[in-house]
Structure formats: C-alpha cells, structure tokens
Amino acid sequence: MAENRNENKNHKFHKSTFEKTTEDRRQKVLEVAIVEFAAKGYSATSINDIARNARISIGSMYSYFASKEDLFLTIVNNAYYVMENILNDVAVNCTDVFDCAAKMLSASRKFALEYPQLNQIYLDITTQALAQMSVRLSDKLENITPHLLSGIIRQAKTDGIVSRDIDEQVAAFVIDNIFMIYQFSFSSDYYKERMKIYLGEEKVNDIDQVEESILKFICAALGKR
Amino acid sequence: MAENRNENKNHKFHKSTFEKTTEDRRQKVLEVAIVEFAAKGYSATSINDIARNARISIGSMYSYFASKEDLFLTIVNNAYYVMENILNDVAVNCTDVFDCAAKMLSASRKFALEYPQLNQIYLDITTQALAQMSVRLSDKLENITPHLLSGIIRQAKTDGIVSRDIDEQVAAFVIDNIFMIYQFSFSSDYYKERMKIYLGEEKVNDIDQVEESILKFICAALGKR
Numbered sequence: 001m002a003e004n005r006n007e008n009k010n011h012k013f014h015k016s017t018f019e020k021t022t023e024d025r026r027q028k029v030l031e032v033a034i035v036e037f038a039a040k041g042y043s044a045t046s047i048n049d050i051a052r053n054a055r056i057s058i059g060s061m062y063s064y065f066a067s068k069e070d071l072f073l074t075i076v077n078n079a080y081y082v083m084e085n086i087l088n089d090v091a092v093n094c095t096d097v098f099d100c101a102a103k104m105l106s107a108s109r110k111f112a113l114e115y116p117q118l119n120q121i122y123l124d125i126t127t128q129a130l131a132q133m134s135v136r137l138s139d140k141l142e143n144i145t146p147h148l149l150s151g152i153i154r155q156a157k158t159d160g161i162v163s164r165d166i167d168e169q170v171a172a173f174v175i176d177n178i179f180m181i182y183q184f185s186f187s188s189d190y191y192k193e194r195m196k197i198y199l200g201e202e203k204v205n206d207i208d209q210v211e212e213s214i215l216k217f218i219c220a221a222l223g224k225r
Numbered sequence: 226m227a228e229n230r231n232e233n234k235n236h237k238f239h240k241s242t243f244e245k246t247t248e249d250r251r252q253k254v255l256e257v258a259i260v261e262f263a264a265k266g267y268s269a270t271s272i273n274d275i276a277r278n279a280r281i282s283i284g285s286m287y288s289y290f291a292s293k294e295d296l297f298l299t300i301v302n303n304a305y306y307v308m309e310n311i312l313n314d315v316a317v318n319c320t321d322v323f324d325c326a327a328k329m330l331s332a333s334r335k336f337a338l339e340y341p342q343l344n345q346i347y348l349d350i351t352t353q354a355l356a357q358m359s360v361r362l363s364d365k366l367e368n369i370t371p372h373l374l375s376g377i378i379r380q381a382k383t384d385g386i387v388s389r390d391i392d393e394q395v396a397a398f399v400i401d402n403i404f405m406i407y408q409f410s411f412s413s414d415y416y417k418e419r420m421k422i423y424l425g426e427e428k429v430n431d432i433d434q435v436e437e438s439i440l441k442f443i444c445a446a447l448g449k450r
Contacts, residue, residue: 126409129265170423170424170435177403187353200394214399220446
C-alpha cells in the first residue's frame with residue numbers, strides 16, 4: 001500500500017535498494033536494459049539476460065526491481081523525463097506558435113537521433129501487447145505536449161496571428177501526429193524506410209528542406225497571418 | 226530457391242500444403258493466429274498455442290508454415306491486401322484531392338474499427354524488434370498510399386485547386402502521418418487514451434466534428450482555392 005502510493009506519486013518503479021547501490025552499478029543495469037529492450041522489444045527480453053550482461057546476480061536484480069515490468073517502467077519513466085525536459089526547454093525559449101512548431105519539429109528529430117533506443121522503447125509502448133502498462137503510466141503518458149501545444153495555439157488565436165476558427169485541440173492533436181511519426185522516422189527501420197518511400201532518397205538527405213516544407217504545411221494549416 | 230522466387234513474386238509466405246487443406250481449416254488457423262498475435266504481439270505468441278487453440282497438430286502447422294514468422298507474414302500480407310482494396314476503392318471514387326482526403330480519413334477509422342486486430346498487428350510491425358521482417362515485405366510495405374497521395378496532390382497543383390508551391394511528396398508524407406496515427410487511435414489502448422487526452426471526452430464522442438476539423442486543417446495546409 002505504501003509502495004503503491006509511492007509509485008503513483010513519484011513514478012518510482014524501482015525498489016529503494018536500487019537507490020542505495022553505486023552510481024556505476026545503476027548506470028550499468030539501466031544501460032544494458034535499454035539496449036536489450038530496444039533491440040528485442042519488451043516481450044522477447046529476459047531479465048536474466050539483462051542481469052548476465054550487466055554482470056550482476058539475478059538475486060541482486062530482483063532486489064532492485066520487483067519484476068521485468070518494473071525495470072521496463074523505470075526506463076520508460078526516465079525517457080519521459082528526458083522528453084519532458086526537452087519540451088519544457090522549447091516552451092520556455094519560443095517566441096510564438098510558429099517558432100514553437102519549428103523548434104518542436106527539430107527537437108523531435110534530434111531526440112530520436114540522440115536517443116534511438118529510448119525511441120524504440122517508446123514505440124514499443126504504443127503497441128496493444130503492452131496496453132496493460134499504460135495504466136501504470138496513465139498520469140505521465142502524453143501529458144506534456146497536449147497542453148503545451150493547445151495552449152500555444154489558443155494564445156495565437158487570441159493574439160490574432162492564426163485563424164480564429166481553428167479548433168486548438170484538434171490542431172494540437174494533428175500537429176503532434178505529424179511530429180510523432182516524424183520522430184519515429186528516425187527511430188525504427190520500418191518508419192525510416194517509409195519516409196524514404198514518401199520523400200525519395202534525395203530529399204531524405206536534405207532534412208532542413210524537408211523540415212521547412214513541413215513547417216510551411218503547418219503554418220498554412222493554422223492560417224498564419 | 227524456387228520457394229524464394231515464389232515468395233518475392235506473389236508474396237506467399239505459406240507452403241502450398243496450406244492451399245490444399247479445407248477452407249474451414251485455413252480460416253480457423255488464420256483467425257486464431259490473428260487473435261493471438263494481436264493481443265500478445267509477435268514475440269510473446271507461440272506457434273504451439275496457435276496450433277492448440279485452432280485444434281490442429283503442431284505437425285500440421287509446420288506443414289503449412291515453415292516458421293512462426295511465415296505464419297505472421299501470411300497474416301500481414303492479408304492485412305495489406307485488405308488495406309489495398311480499401312484504398313483503391315477510395316482512389317477510384319473520389320472527385321478531387323479534398324474529397325480523397327475526406328474519404329481516406331474516414332476509411333482509416335472504419336478500417337481500424339472493423340479490423341482492430343489487423344491494426345494491432347500493423348502497429349507491431351512498425352517496432353524495431355520486428356525490423357528484420359520489413360526486409361521480407363519491402364516491396365509491399367507502404368507502397369500504395371505514397372504514390373496515391375502524392376499523385377493526387379500533383380494533379381491538384383496542375384488543376385490549380387491547391388497552392389502551386391506545395392511539395393507534394395512532403396505533403397503526402399505529412400497527411401499520411403496524420404491518417405496513420407488517427408487510424409491507430411482506434412486500434413491500440415495507448416493511442417485511444419492519447420486521443421482522449423488531446424481532444425477531451427466530449428469531442429471524442431463527436432467524431433464527425435473531429436474529422437471535419439482535421440479536414441479543414443488539411444485543406445488550409447494545401448492552400449485550398
């Protein structure tokens with residue numbers, strides 16, 4: 001019960017023993033787990049393999065995490081934390097909705113390129129096989145971008161720089177659909193191949209131009225004035 | 226070698242024995258496999274469980290499919306066939322790019338609602354853990370929508386009904402990103418929850434209005450004249 005309250009409040013999915021071990025050991029466990037989960041997916045990854053590759057005993061592993069799911073959720077939680085920081089950074093530093101869209105688009109690509117494995121894990125969470133985990137993440141999942149984006153569009157309506165008859169919730173949803181798949185297009189081979197089919201080899205190599213075209217699309221959609 | 230040529234040309238991933246069994250038996254095997262793969266994902270599904278639930282021997286199963294992967298690809302192949310038919314239907318029956326976008330958007334939702342399990346499997350294929358399968362599907366994957374959409378936008382540019390400085394490849398990519406996640410928003414619990422966070426409970430229940438707003442967004446983006 002106490003454990004449960006702790007989980008809901010602070011999103012800690014590890015046991016307190018994990019905090020008491022050395023920083024090196026914590027890093028090693030998380031690094032190995034990220035590599036395994038990203039490459040094989042949650043289901044095909046075994047906590048025993050992670051323990052072996054991190055060179056710790058399975059007993060220690062279970063003293064840190066109650067289950068494979070808890071280890072996985074610890075990583076997902078860290079990934080959301082990284083994303084949240086990037087997004088907050090964008091929010092603080094952008095001048096208006098168009099500048100914000102430009103910065104978010106480029107941040108999506110950079111986040112995918114800098115943390116390909118976290119992105120592969122993120123993609124895995126969206127699948128139906130892992131649906132039961134969404135419940136344990138419910139107040140964390142996708143809770144930053146919706147409010148950030150729709151708030152910025154609402155403000156832009158008030159300021160008269162976008163069309164007043166835009167539904168800011170739908171617009172935020174649609175714009176994030178564009179960003180999300182764009183981000184995946186640098187994360188998984190499937191989406192990489194799909195982007196190449198859409199844009200052609202040449203355009204894929206001129207990504208600044210692609211981002212400019214995507215932004216023109218979004219600006220026009222918002223009725224930029 | 227002969228088997229391989231057959232696979233590449235006709236996208237048949239089953240053995241010929243599977244064609245010689247009764248229609249009932251074929252249906253049963255595929256139905257059970259779709260349910261299992263959709264709920265558990267590819268990795269966590271065992272071909273033994275599928276055989277047991279379909280009430281056939283594992284020996285028969287391997288006389289139909291060389292591997293779990295081949296059984297999975299048979300289903301994926303059927304799913305692409307269903308999608309292809311829906312898209313061709315849209316392409317034949319639409320009057321212009323805006324009508325086409327409206328019909329594709331609504332077809333995405335209907336396809337997801339009518340075949341939730343095929344959509345869950347589709348989502349699974351996009352993950353990095355199943356990347357090795359993309360190779361065997363390469364000339365099938367995502368090869369309909371890109372040409373359909375960019376062709377229709379190019380035509381609309383020629384006809385002067387959309388802005389002439391639109392990059393039709395980027396526009397097609399972006400519009401399909403919108404459609405794809407919209408489709409997933411009726412397929413997996415994760416995406417359903419995400420759409421609810423974006424749009425709110427009330428709007429989610431008025432889906433005609435949501436689709437109208439998405440279309441307004443796309444029409445404005447294309448510079449509808």
